[in-house]
Amino acid sequence: MSGKRGLVRSGTTVDQMVRAIADRIVTGYLRPGERLDEGSLAARFDVSRTPVREALGQLSAMGLVERRPNRGAIVAVITQEHLASMFESMAELEAICARFSAERMTSAERRSLELEHQGSARLVQLGAEEDYEYFNTDFHSRLYRGAHSTHIHDLTVTTRSRLAPFRRAQFMLPGRLAKSWQEHDVIVTAIMRGDGAAAGKAARDHVSIVSEASAVFAVPNPMESRLSLSVRR
Amino acid sequence: MSGKRGLVRSGTTVDQMVRAIADRIVTGYLRPGERLDEGSLAARFDVSRTPVREALGQLSAMGLVERRPNRGAIVAVITQEHLASMFESMAELEAICARFSAERMTSAERRSLELEHQGSARLVQLGAEEDYEYFNTDFHSRLYRGAHSTHIHDLTVTTRSRLAPFRRAQFMLPGRLAKSWQEHDVIVTAIMRGDGAAAGKAARDHVSIVSEASAVFAVPNPMESRLSLSVRR
């Protein structure tokens, strides 16, 4: 090995590669359809191709990249249809989490949720988009954890991360912050009074609205992004 | 390479390994906690360690195996708690599929579902456990597909496969076949009349019952299965 790795964090090299690549995909730095060349990635991270290959395999198992035998890997291309399906699933998963949260959250969790939610009102007034986005992620995480079910939690988190590249679009819409807060408010209120059905419905509606906002920005046709990559080279 | 592989089916070597190992885990041939030695697996399938490692990585990403850095891989050990969480998720996912099926199945799908379901009554009368199990898998697959949502379908299928090792126990209970058929019947009836809510509830209840039946057979403590492996060597 050529000494210590460049950007070491923790875990094995493969784990680091998985995180590094997943990060770049989820944040949109690597675009759907973009070619993932083993050699280049290996050079880029200063490792051999072996761990890169393993990382790509795992990412492919997670659905973040697509692997065509003998023809390399690309960042997973998501069709309009599949995207809709993922948002739909997300809405259902959030609904489940909200419902369970309403039924199962400890009083400490409830207090904390409400407190944070009320605090976020300030961010809306200030129009602090970025801070609100940060809070928003936290808010949803609380719901996932509040369901007190590790597997539901995992399914939801994974689905959410796969949707991440498509969510960024939503905040470009005017008045989005206030709207989002209102929707959160309905969810929180339902949870506070232990009304699972209402919390579930509110959460589902919340996601559905985000979904509609994002759909507009989705890639209409896989071909497009596939073409764009040749430019990059 | 040492000529053609022993048990070739299709795809790359790694894919075959993933399927082969996943199969052995899901069917219970490999037991939770059992050691997965790279060298032995490589010898067993007559490949080098490289594809075995990749396969284990992917299986770990899928949650079927657990990898401890520098300390090898074992078949994922599922705690009582996590198992409960998975059954719970499964119930919710099945509920979603049933609800969507009730709302979205084409008339051809409905007809076919009902036909197959009615046909399975014979298997119950005959007490054909194995055949019924085969039909049962098919029945549920129809519901998953009937939801017309690829992502929900995927989530459900993966969760189901992870639960597979724990489901085998259910048919040991007497009168299980008739009970299962009755439960299916409620689901089918609700789907036929397009009643999503009823179909969802029925499907959820159906899984919950299986869950209770299986829980009894689950490993009470991870330690136990971890110990059993040393015997096998």
Add this chain to the structure above:
DNA sequence: CCGAAGGCAAGTGCATGCACTTTTTGACTG
């Protein structure tokens, strides 16, 4: 007889190399 230290065997983690497949390129032909 118990426990710590050290060495050994087994096994993992990654780099490298070679065979094979796909893609590209460029000369040649109709």
Add this chain to the structure above:
DNA sequence: CAGTCAAAAAGTGCATGCACTTGCCTTCGG
């Protein structure tokens, strides 16, 4: 000048090798 074909280039798939880590077992001091 477009189309075809072959050879080179690029890139993937797997095997092999070596360094390192872990767990075990021996050995020695207490």
